[in-house]
Amino acid sequence: MRDEIERYWREIALLVHAMPGAVVARVAEMLDDCRARGGTVFIAGNGGSAATASHFACDLVKGTHLSGRRPFRVVPLTDNMPLVTAWANDTSYERVFAEQLEPLVRPGDVLIAISASGNSPNVLAAARVARRAGAVTVALTGRTGGKLRRLADLAVCVPSETIEQVEDAHMIVAHSLCVALRQHLRVSAPARRVLTDPAPHPAVADLD
Template sequence: MRVDQYLTSLAATLAAVPREPLRAVEEALWQTYLRDGTIIICGNGGSAANASHFACDLAKWTLTDGRRRVRAIALTDNVPVMTAWSNDSAYERVFVEQVISLYRPGDTLVAISGSGNSPNVLRAVEWMAAQGATTIGLTGFAGGKLAGLAQIVVVVPSHCMPEVEDAHSAICHSLAVALGERISAEPV
């Protein structure tokens, strides 16, 4: 059955995701929280859905009574701004124009791109890096250009876009859970 083949392949892909970069991402998100920075997330298509979902999980799953909340925003969630920049400038500027407006020192960008070659994602990473911000890339395939631009990169070892996007979803869930657990473990 094809469903069984897909799920077996996905399980193998998840098992092969390198853990050291994941630990580095977890630590970068923790440090962003400690300095009261914002975790800014972007992506296209399925990666846009993962960006929105990740921002939601960071805002909700990390809640602990008596603790400061996590600042997280998905640049994919303001459709009017995205269409305005696409129409008036260029689609490759939809994320960078938003980060230019939103960025504060201490913020971190999580850029999600299955191929690692989305020009709008790359422009945001370039701009944030030029500000000295922490940049994180979640990608697949061979990593694309994103692997050479982001400071911390997790490359899902698959050339199947649905598997890459599923793995990114699982990675984002694991990071939100881990951040919530670290916040809960901190003394008040």
């Protein structure tokens, strides 16, 4: 088994070198632009990609948080399981992300749609909602990109047919984006005000 494990590691190393770095850098710029405008980043995926979506959302919020910088607003569409199961039960599993997204998404927001095949019906449905709303869709997908590639404004297509390697690469992309964005925020000029201070309490009258 060691030979098989080491073969997999070698293939991952080669895959990383073949990744579209310029496209990933453009994703970073899109995300930072969304953050700077006060927009929201939505993230969705199925199965292992649902775990990637949740992990990415956590890191994008917490891992890039710096004092004096406007934080990222991020909503993982994978994490509200009562809502996911309610929409699946009352409509269909294909609508579990789209129905959550529709009342929340606004022009200029970003949807990160994760699908190794690029053909997950519920991820495609969410991408269509984002497109109608004037939001930007970023696809993290596999070699061909599937149908999702045609719905996305920008697609990071991992050049592999092996689903495990595609999912590994998606997590590497997520981590590299968070590291790059944190460094960018660290060296950029601080925002004038991120949050306004609450109004001071009125002085208590002397009743004596």
